[in-house]
Amino acid sequence: MEPPRQLPEQAAPIFREGIALTLSRWSALQMAVDNEWGGPNSRQRADELGHEIFAWFTQSKEPLYFDDLEDLLHDAMISLNTVAEDGSVEEVAEKLLIMHEECLEGNFTAIEKLREASLKRVAPAHIKQVVEGEEEEEDSDSEDMMDDSPYMMVDAPKAQPSPTAVNKAGDEGRPPQTADSDGWTVVSSRKSRAKKL
Incomplete structure (x- = not known):
């Protein structure tokens, strides 16, 4: 050999x-x-x-x-x-x-x-996204929100190329996503978001 x-x-x-x-x-x-x-x-x-x-x-x-x-x-x-x-x-x-x-x-x-x-890579299996508007007001056990910062850690979806945005008004319409100049996708927050996911 x-x-x-x-x-x-x-x-x-x-x-x-x-x-x-x-x-x-x-x-x-x-x-x-x-x-x-x-x-x-x-x-x-x-x-x-x-x-x-x-x-x-x-x-x-x-x-x-x-x-x-x-x-x-x-x-x-x-x-x-x-x-x-x-x-x-x-x-x-x-x-x-x-x-x-x-x-x-x-x-x-x-x-x-x-x-x-x-x-x-920011963190394993996570992506960082900017949350537009105010923080969620409901009590949450999630440790993903850090020091009231306007960022949240989100598990990267496997089936979709990008997370689905939900508008603040609470209707089920899916507005087209837009990425800002840095490539971040803006996702609007809403109070019942945690219950929907």
């Missing part, structure tokens, strides 16, 4: 960045780090994982097998006192292997997309 192909010199730092971006989007890992489930040096362990993955791809003399990468990721999660039973270990391993193959071919499209997505 021949050893794995080596990354071209110019591809190595881009692949390293791709590993870091992939790990930063792995919610199970980030939750373990944020909550310090592996102790106060959880962040350091997550950073070391990135280095271990890069070394595994670039310094291995043996063929690269999916199962070996999976084991590496599982062991890293266990070191953070975390067991990811959501299939994310396999998903991350697969993404990393595909990314490595693409980098060998000089294709950095996936990494560029990850880079763009990380720049746009």
Whole structure:
């Protein structure tokens, strides 16, 4: 068996960045780090994982097998006192292997997309929207409203390309949405909004 192909010199730092971006989007890992489930040096362990993955791809003399990468990721999660039973270990391993193959071919499209997505991301699985007008006056258990700010965090809808705007008058008409110069979609608030959703 021949050893794995080596990354071209110019591809190595881009692949390293791709590993870091992939790990930063792995919610199970980030939750373990944020909550310090592996102790106060959880962040350091997550950073070391990135280095271990890069070394595994670039310094291995043996063929690269999916199962070996999976084991590496599982062991890293266990070191953070975390067991990811959501299939994310396999998903991350697969993404990393595909990314490595693409980098060998000089294709950095996936990494560029990850880079763009990380720049746009405000918080995982949320988008930030401006709420036009006054704050909702009803009592709400929602912690999404922060310090009476005119912003709210909204789960990104999966079925629709953008949230549906509802006007203040309370009728069921759906006015066309408009985005301001910054690209934010303005959503009018109304008191019964929480009951409708």
